[in-house]
Structures are given as structure tokens and as C-alpha cells.
Amino acid sequence: MERRFLTFAAAAQLLFLLGLQSSTLSINESKLQCRESERVALLEFKDGLRDPHSLLSSWEGSDCCNWRGVSCNNETDNVVSLNLGYWHLFNGLTTAWRLGGELSPSLLGLNDLNHLDLSSNDFRGIAVPEFIGSMKKLSFLNLSNAGFGRRIPHQLGNLSSLRYLDLNSFYSSHDLYVDSLGWLSRLSSLQYLDMNSVNFENVGDWFVSINLIPSLSVLKLPHCKLTEFPLSFSFRNFTSLTYLDLSNNEFHSSLPNWLFNLSSLQYLNLRFNQFQGSMPDDFFNMTSLEVIQLGNNELVGSIPRTISLLCKLRNLDLSKNNITGDTASLAEISVGCAGNSLEVLNLRNNNLTGNLSDWLVNFKRLDTLDLGHNSLNGPIPVSIGKLSALKYLMLTANGFNGTLPESIGQLSELILLDLSFNSLDGVVSDVHFANLLKLEQLSLASTSLAVRMSSSWTPPSQLMIISLRLCRLGPEFPSWLRTQKDYSVMDLSSTEIEDVAPNWIWNLSEKILLLDLSHNLISGNLPATLEFASISILDLSNNKFEGSLPTFSSSMEYLDLSNNMLTGSILPFFRFPLPILSHLFLSNNLLSGTIPSSICQDAELYVIDLSNNQLSGELPTCWANFQILTALTLANNNFSGEIPSTIGSLKALGTLHLGGNHFKGELPTALQNCTTLVTLDLGGNEISGSIPAWIGELLPLLRILRLRSNFFNGTIPSQLSRLGSLQILDLADNNLSGTIPPSFGNITAMAQTHKPNERMLDNMQGNVRSSLYNYGPSGYTESLLVVMKGKERQYIQNLQYVASIDLSNNQLTGQFPKELGDLIGLQNLNLSSNQLTGKIPDEIGKLKLSESLDLSMNGFTGSIPTAMSVLTLLSHLNLSYNNLSGRIPSGYQLQTLDYTSYLGNPGLCGAPLNECGSNKTVFSIIPACADGDDECESEKLGLYLGIVLGFVAGFWVIWGILLFTENLSEAYFEFIDELLDKLPFARKMDIYDEDDEEEDTN
Template sequence: MDCFTSKVSVLLLLLLSAVVLPKGNCRTHSCNENDQSALLIFKHHVVDPLDYLSSWSDEKHCCAWKGVQCDNVTGRVTTLDLNNQYLQGEINLSLLQIQFLTYLNLSCNSFTALSLTNSNYQSLVKPSNAYANFSSLKYLDLSFNEDLQLDNLQWLSHLSSLQCLNLSAIYLESQTNWLQTMAMLPSLLELRLSMCRLKSISPSVKFVNFTSLLTLDLSQNSFYSDLPYWLFNISSDISHIDLSSNGLRGQIPKTLLNLRKLKSLRLDDNGLTGPIPDWLGEHQHLQHLNLTENLFNGSFPSSLGNLSSLTQFGVSSDSLSGSLPNSIGQLFNLRSLYIGGSLSGVLSEKHFYKLFNLESLVLLSAFSFDLDPNWIPPFQLHEVDLRNTILGPTFPEWLYTQRTLETLDVSSSGISPTNADRFWSFLANVRSIRLSNNNISADLSNVTLNSAYIIMDQNNFTGGLPLISSNVLYLDLSYNFLSGTISNMLCSRLGRKMNTLYYLDISHNLLTGGIPDCGENCRGLTLLKINNNKLGGEIPPPMDLHKNNFSGNPLDISSFKSLAYLNLAENNFSGVVPTKIPKSIQGLILRGNEFSGNIPAELCSLPSLRILDLSQNKLSGSIPSCICNVPFNL
């Protein structure tokens, strides 16, 4: 081997050693003593009912503890993620003494307090150096600790490296200077303070030093003011703003155009007034624009059809007037369209011309449709909500082309005749359907319903009750003209699989006969409403049976463990007030019968009881004193 080859071989060995050796060293790296001490201080203040922190002991070094991650080379703690572990007690900021901690997530727990020091570990957390090592933290999430109240936010100002801060659903009502505190975080990219009960948004402040901010979420607070000046002078790079549900008023100022890189703007559920600005069409980067539930007036600006980047778009106001411009059909990236309020006019194929990617179509204004019966839409929808539109009289042909439909609502849309076989076959593949308040005439005797959620009240359905598959969870057929008995629905072979059905309303029909004992099939029912029919005989199992002809003494219904509501009002029941009632009962209505005797004290032991009506009976004696301790809904 010549000298050159030898030198190259030695060099390669050295390079391989440089790559391999650190990895071997990291396997023997133990947890840093200061990091471990800070974690143990934190644990000392935590109530841990599920024993999630059982691994936090001296038997293992802290890099092996649940929720803890360390750097592979140095062994220093860099991440602590205890999200959604049912932890309680106090958050001790000894955690912020961990010098290289960059990620801290304590969200979705039940912490109630926050502190900086602990008397039992005073030597480890001294006030003089309490903030000394805060500079590494980049991500802090304390959100959805809903009983946590922070009276002091000054400690945040020491987190100079913080990029993402989420304090959503934490009680910050007393924080009047929260804006100034947040502005002291020079590296902040994302700020989320949703549902914090904040009251002041400092609308008159002209400038706030949010030069790096990209995302701002202040939704669901209580500002009740104009949009603040400083909002339109913050970082020119900001891309996401959410100010929904804040009681904001006034008009949208044109200074919003300063935020040229805005991708998402949510101003829904406020009290904003004036016209919808036509200059909004200049925001070429907008992908998500939600202006629903406001007080805008005037017409719908056609310039919004220029927002070619939009994927989600919503507008509604009861003061808008005029029609929807054809330009809305140019939004070829749109996936979700929501238009509500007082708009009207006729919609044609032009309104949907290039909506190739549309998945959700919600039109809640009094639109009518002029569509070719052979029109095939350019989209395949998952959700259609056309309630209160003028859709009828026939079920639209184009809806039959939607093969991916999961949710359909065409309530109050003037639909009457249908092609029965095609209609029910189509609906059987839709998970949630709502056909309320139409004029649909159909005999349901030979129909099998298959959707999970079905609301078909206030129509002209006749014949016997339909069969239902085991997929059905919620069924409302009230206010129709259905007749016959209910045994076919409850006790059929198909019905034997209906343990998942939890809500059934067949009230206000023409049903007759008694109610069969199909308890095994109905055990999961939370609410059964069959009032205002012509039923009679012995009292059956649950739930809303008022205004029928039942008599006798109630049966034991304690085996119906999920029963929440029992209405026996205005029948002919006699004897004593029933006491064998499931613990789940929330509403018990026995008004207008022939019950006699005392009010049983056993009613006080029903833990969920909120509604009790025993009026218009023949009761005697005194009211049990324990009744006063029941938290009734008055």
C-alpha cells in the first residue's frame, strides 16, 4: 500500500468515527440533573388521577419519562407534551427553567392555577433567577384548561424566542393590557386567544409591534367595538385573521388592503354594517373568507368573483338585497359555498359553471332555479343544504347525479311529487336527510329507511310506518298522516337490530292500537315521542305518550337505562306516582292524570332530573323537603 492510499484510508476511518461515535455516546447520555429537578417540581403540583406520570421517578432518567423528549446528542430536555391527559392541579413554571426546552404543550387538561415558585423546592427555583433560562421556548400551548384563570401575563414577556402561543379557552377577563404584553414577544408568529372572555381590543390604538405575526385568532371574545386601527398596521406578512363571534360593529375599512398576503379572514357572527366592499375582490391571495351572520346591506358585489384563490366562501345578512351575480361561478377553486340572508333571484347553470371542486353547497336565501333537466353539474357534493329555496315542485334531477352525497337538507323548498322508487333508493345512500315542511305525498308502508339521521316531519306521508335498518339513529316522522300500528316498525326482524336508535318521533299522526313489548329492540332509545295519536291499552315502555288513551298503572321502566324523557300527560293513569324510573331521566311529565297519594321522596334521588310536572292530578300530603334540592330548569 503506497503512502497516499494509506493516508486516505486513515482519513476515511477518522470520518467514519466522527459519524458513528456521537451516536454511541448518546446511548449512555443520562438526563440533565437540572432538567430532571425542574420536571419533578412540576409533578409535585400536579394531580394525576389516571397516573399518567407514574414513569416520572428516579428509577428512570427523565428522557425515558412519558411526554418527555430529549436531544439525541446532548440528552437535554427539548419537548414536554402532556396534551389531554386529564391532569389537574397547578402548572408550576419551573418548567421554564429547562434551558433547552423549545416545545411545551399542556393543553386540554384541567389545571386551575399557575405559579412561579414552590416553598418545598425554593433552592431550585429562586425568584432572583426565575426567568433566567426562558429564551429557548418556541411553542407554548396551555389552551382548553377551562378553569385556569391567569391574573398575570407579565411572565410571558421573558419568552423572547416564543413563536407560537395558544391560550384559548383560558379565563383572561381581567387582562386589560393583554395586547401590550403580546406585542413584547418579538418572534411571535402565531397568537391564539379564542374564548378567553377578553373585553378590550384597544380599537383606538394605531400601531402594535407584531412585525412577525402570521396568524391571529381572537374569536369568541366580547369586544363589542369597531374593528381596531392596529389590526390593519400589523405585519404585512400576516395570512390568517379570525375575529368571529365578537360583537364587532361598524364597516370594514379599506385599510384591510394593506394586508396583501391575507389568506384567511373570518369576520362571521358579528354586527358589521354597511355594504360588502367591492374592493375585497382585490385580495387575490384570499382562500377562506367568512362574512356570515352580519348586518351588511346593499347588493352582493360581483367583484368577489375575482377571488380565484377562494376555497371557502360564506356571506349572509338579512339586509342584503338583489340577486347573486353570475361571477360566483368563476371561482374554480371553491370547495365550500355558503350564501344566506335575504337575497333572491334565479340561479342558472352560469352560477355553477366552473365550480369544479365544490364539495359543500349551502344556499339559504329565497333563490329559485332555472336549470336544464338534463344538466349535469361540474361537481360532486358531500353536503347540500337548500332549505327555504324555491326548489320544487319536483325533486331536482341534478341531485340524482351526486354520488358522494352525505348530507341533504331540502326542507321548506316546495317539493311535492316524487318518483318513489328512484327517490327512496337515492336517499338510502345519504347519511343525513332532512325533508321537513314540504308537500311530499307517499305511502311509506313498503319503504325501508337506511340513513342515520332522518327528519321528514310536516309532509303528507300516508300508509303504515316504514321499516328501518340498523343504521338509523334518529328518526322524525311527526305531523304526517301515518296510520296503523307501530309494531311493524319496532318488532320486525329488521327492527331487532335497532339497538342504536336513540330518538324516534312519530307523534301527531293517526296511529292506533297498543304499543308492543319490544324492549330489547328499543333499549337504546333516549326519547320516543308518540303523543297525539289514537293509541290505547296498557302503558308500554318509554317515553312521550301524552294525549292518547292509556290507562292503568305505569309499568317498571327502570331497565331502560338511557331513558331521558318520559311524558305521560293527559291520559287516564291512576294509582300512585311511579318510583321505578331509570337514573338517566331528565324530564318527567305526569300532568293531567288521576294519580293520587303523596309525592314520593324517591324522586329526589334521580340525579339527572331537571323537569318535573305533577299538576292536575289528585295528589295529597306535603311536598317532600328534598324536592327543594333538585336543580330544576324553570
């Protein structure tokens, strides 16, 4: 589509140039002989230029009219045109050959010069010369993308004959700006004005000045930082305007009504602004319109119906707005005058509803239809096959359902077909592609379509993009793919393939950029080398590939071989440098060996994930080479030694996972330099010493701190409470002592309530990729094992919503800080197996999002706070083995929990334990023992043996009598039946008995 717009503009420009030059030039080289003064002026001009490759080598001799880029008037012999534009004069040469240097004022000696083109050269930021404003006969001036910078001189306003002015600087790296536009209003003959990417930030009168140009036909001011757009004005000269481009600015208003009175306008581009409100239904005056581009704004409401009256309309782009309404408005446009002329219809990213039907066939000339990312539904109509001119069909991300009509196969001009992210199902067969001779891009991703081609089928075209993610292709590998030789993207991830990878799949296209076979059950060995392929992104994760790691070409940027069964040493993989490799995922394999220092050759790495392998040895010390590394994950291997202090030089590091290894020593102080750390996971090692206070003082972005299962000692630093973003704090299984800092109640992120609760997290569990290619700047999905509800759980996509504190299995003393009650977003709190005393504070009732609370194996006394009964989300509670007493607070939640939640508290009573006042204490006879209390453990063992022996003896005494005494046994069972009938759960027992009977009968 964009190419068509550029073609339109280029054609208009070309026609203008031809007309202009035909009126001024009549070249007959055999008769021309330039004036000596002008020849000298041109040579002086050449001397000021930088021309290292002698592009102006023809500028020799006396006849300058035959010099390259010079044209003369055949009657006066005066130079009238100087065309040194790079693309006009030196097309095909390398950009390094562009002209540069200084512009000599000797050009003023060319008295009749009316055409000057220096476009697309490289003048490296010098200012546009003021003397150009003295070249009074100039009617054509093109300085576009020539590398000029600084302020545009006001002297250009003296060029009263100028009809064409191009100062476009879009492709220039130098700033070109204006501080006033008063000079523009003096260009009374100007018809064409292009100031693309010129900075208008300090100009407030831009519209007033341009409005004073009476004959302006083409106005291009995109990327100019314009903010003011007048909604009304009393005088205008825009009656000749045919082309208006104000795209990519900063307008923040409604569309002005006067805009719809420009009856001569053919091209209107206001894309990428912030226009608001609805579109006026006033298009009936704009009968010349061919192109309407209003995409990427904030327009609301329905599509104006008067658009149907625009008989010349070729392109309608309203994409990325908030257009609402159903497809009835499109049906009306299709039967109007516009239906016969429209070629491009782009309504992508709006809120359209309804379905498609036979009105589509009224767009007889339509070659581009983009309705992606709306709320359309229903089936794709069979009549779509009658759009014989269609080249680009994009219906992605809607609610289309049903099967794919076979009539799609009649679209013989189709180049791109994107039906991804819909609810389509059924079978796609050879018939659907039989006549798609020009198809280059195919995306059926994230549908439920079953792609079932016959084994002998050969596609009629060569595809460049093949995206079939989540389609049903398997179980065998699709043989028709063998015929595709030109693809650059192939995504077959999650397609139910359970086959051995065929050898031909590794004969990769020379053009390939991306191959994704992930999340299947593809087996077989990887080839020994893929060095011949120019592939950039390779994802073979979550399969059953075996063998050793192959070698890759230097073009590799993203590599994911995680979750396979690859074996062997990792050393050969790093033998040859991969200079642009940015993402490396080799986790969850069986790789062994040490990480060699040669890994530091790949200094462009953003992400390194080698977790869950069998790697060993000490880490290399060359981490200072990785200045852009954002994630380093080496967890669950057999690494040993100390953590290298050079990791502290990773200034961009956001994630560090070193847990589940054998690292020793103290935490390196150099880590305090990693001020961008978000995740620090060192759990499951042998790290000792105290937890440093600088973690809370110098790592302000930290959200996850996991130091569990190490040998840390000393007190918990109160400075950790300064980590306002902290959501997970796990210090369990260490030798920490002292009290819990009350200041933990100040951790901001845990005091927020806008996170989903645990039930929502359960539904979100899983690593689901939500886009076609999820390879972002970091490209890393964070995951973490969190102990919650007594179990270790893996959190991935939902990790951002978890809030947890685990200080269990330490030697903490003191009381439960009531300030922890301020952490109202907390979902998991575990303080078990410490030496905490005192009462459980009433403030615990404020933890209303809490789902898991473990205070067991401490010395808490007093009653259970009544406020705990309002914790309605609480599904795991453990208060066992404390010294709690009194009645368990009434309230549905606490009574539904298992009785084991309250064991070991002799003074507790009430449901689900015994009723208060009962002499029996069934669940309080087993003593709570502190760690290391051998006498208590011996007493508990004796009690267990007594219970068992007593049970055995009592069992045989009672049942022996019943078995051998018939009358007594009958009386006993009658008594039991009468007792059960009086119990509240008797009916439930009856139901279970009936079910058992029925099951036995069956």
C-alpha cells in the same frame, strides 16, 4: 378554512424542526456505535414504560443508535435525539398501542440529548417529571397531548438552551396547570411555545413573564382561561413574534394599541374571546400579516380601511361580531393591495348592509367567501361567476332577492354553495350547474327557487349534502337525484312533491346520515326493510305513506314517521333492538296493537311519541330502563288499565301526555319522583280520587297541568299555587267541590305581562321549523289542546306564551276570589257551570291581557263591575245565566260583544240588551236552570212551544190580512219604510240592498 390555519402552523413547525435537526444531527448508521452507558440508560428507561404491544421491540443488541426512535451524533456516538412521539413513530397504529407508564430518571445519563419527543402518548395523568429540568442540553421538548397532568414543574426553567417547548394538552383528558410563570422568563433561547389548554386560571403575571423572552417567535396560548390582557406596557421583547394565538380565552377589554405595532407578526388569532369596542385603524404597520382571526368577539363599528394596505393578507375572519356599515368598506379592500392576496373572507354573523356588485371580481384569489347571517340585499351579481378560484360560497340568511344568475355555473372549482334563507326566486336549471364538476355541498333551503331540471339531465358531480327544503321541486319526484350515490344528507322537505315515491329512492347511499322528505304529499308504501342502510336520521312525516312499519338498521338515531297513513301492528317494529335510537315519532297514523315490553331494549330513547293512533291494552311496566327519557306522549289512543307506577322512575322526564285514553284508578304516587316534569297531561281519562297536594309541593318546574274530563273529586289543593312556573291549569269537567283557593293569585308565571297577546298568537299559529335541521338534544316540540273562546284550539310553537285557568263544569262553591285579579298575564279564565255566588269583584278589571272570560251558569249577583269595560283585548265574554242586574257598563268593548253574552240575567239592561227603563225584557224571559232541575227544564220546554205556536199564529193573522187587502198592505209597508229611515242602521241596510241589486244585475 381551519385546515389552512393548521397547515400554516404545521409548516412553520416542520421547517423549524428540519433546521434544528440538520444543525445537530448527521446520521450515518453504518458508522454509529452508541456508548454502553447510554445503552443501559435507554434500557432502564424502557423498563419503566408500558409497552404491551412491543413497539420498542427493536431496542435490543449493542448498537442503540439503530434502535427505533433513537438518533446519535456521528462524531461523538452520543444519543442526541429520542423521538417517541406517537404520530411520528407509530403512525397508522391504533391509539390503544400508545406508550405509557413512568418516565425513568435514567434519561439523565444521556448527556448530549437535545431532542425529546413523547407527544400523543398516554401517561394517564402523571406529572411531568421534575428531572427533565436537569437535561441542560435540551433544545427541543415536545410533551403535547401525552396525557400528563397536575402542575407543570418550575424546574423546566433551568433548560436555558431550550428553543422549542410544546405542552399542548388540548386532546388530553387530564388537567395540566401552572401556578406561576416566573420560570418561563429564564428560557432566554425559547423561540416556540405552545401551552394550548394548560390552565392559567391562578396566574396573574402571564404576560410579564412571557414578555421577558427575547427571541420568542411563536406563541400559542388558546383555551388557557386567561383573563388579563394589558392595554399598555413599558417594555416588550415581542419584536420577533410572527405567530400569536390567544383564542378561546376570557379577555374582556378593547384591543390594545400596542398589538398593532408588531410589524413582524404574520398570524394573529384572538377568536372566541370577549374583546369589545371598535378595531383601531392601525393595520398599516402590520405589513407582514397573512392571517387575521378576530371572530366570535363583541367588536363593533366598521371594518378598518387600512386592512386594504396589507399586501400579504390571505385570511380575514371577523365573523360573529357586531360589525356594521355597508359593503363600501369591502369594495375599498377589494381595490387595495389586500384584494390581490386575500383567499379567505369570513364576515359571517354581523350587521353588514348593502349589496354585492362588480367589485367582487377584484378578489382574484378568493377561494372562501362567507357573508352569511348579515343584512345584505339586492340581487346576486352576474359578475360572481368571474371568481374562478372560489371553492366555498356562503351567503345564507340575508335578504338577497331576484333570480340566481346562470354565471354561478362558471365556478368550476366550487365545492360548497349555500344560498339558504334568502328571498331568491325564479327558476334554477341545468345551466346553473353545468360546470360545477367539484360541487359536494348544495343548500338552497328556505328560498322560493323552483328547481326545474330536464328529465334527462345528469349532474356533473356527486353531491354529499343536498338541502332543498322549501324550494319548489314538485309535483313530480326529481329524477336527477337518482344519479346521486354518495350523499350523506338529503333534505327535500316542504318541496311541493305530490308523487308516488320511486323505488330507487330507497336505494340509499351507503354514506347516508340524514334523509328528510317531510311535509310533502308523497304516497306509496314504505319498503319492508331498511336494515341495509346506515341512516341515522329519517324524517318522512306529514306525507301520505301507507303500509306497515319497516324494520331499520341498528344505526337509527332519529325516526319521524308521524302524520301518515301507516297501518298494522306496532309489535314487529320493536322485535329487534335499536340500541342508539333516541327520538321516535309515530303519531297520527293508524297503528294498532299493544306496546310490547321489548320497547325497553331501546333504553337510549329521549322522546317517544305514539299519540293519535289506535293502540290499545295496558302499558308495559319496564319504564325504569329509560333513564334519559325526556318526553313520553301516548295521548289519544285506546290504552286502558292503571298508569304504571314505574313511570315514576323516569327521573329525566319533562313531558308526559297520557290524555284521551281509558286509564283508570288513582294518580300513582310514584309520579311525585318525576321532579323535572314541565307538562303533565292526563285529561280525557277515567282517573278518580282527589288531586294530590304533592303536585304543588314536589313538581316545581310544572308549567302545564291538564287533568280535565276525569272523575277527580274533593277540593282543589291550595298547594298548586306554589307552582311558580304554571301557565296552564285545566281542571275542567270533573267532580271537584269546595272553593277556589285565593292563593292562586300567587302563581308567578300568570302574573307576568311579557307574553304576546292572543292576536299575536293567532299570527304565530303553526309548526314552523326555523332551522335547517331541528334535531336538538330533546328534539321534541310541545303541543297542547286548550279550550279558549269556547273552542278547542291546538297550540304548538306559541304554547309558551299561553296563560290559562279552566275550572269549568265542576261543583265549586263560594265566591270569585278577588286575588285572581293579580294574575295580570292571564289570557283565558273559565269558571263556568259551577255554583259560585256573590259579586264579581272589581279586581277583574286588572286582567288586561284577558281575551276570553267565561263566568256563565253560576249564581253571581249584583252589577257587572265597571272595571270590566277597560278589558280592551276581551273578544269572548260569557256572563249568561247568572243573577246579574243593573246597567251593562258603558265602554266600547262590552257593547261590541254579542247579546248572548248576557242572556239569562233578568235584571240586566243597556246595550246590547234593551235600554234601561224599558218594560220589555226580550232577552230575560227564558229561565236559567241548574243541572238536574227537571221541573225547570219542563217549564223551559213549555215556554219554547208557546213562543213557536204564538209566532205561527201571529204570522198568518197579519200576513194573511196584508196579502188579501191591497190598500192595507201598501199602508203597512210605507209605515215600515218610514220607520227604517229613522233607525241608525238604515244606511247600512241600504248599502246591502244596493249590493244585492248589483249582484243580481251581474
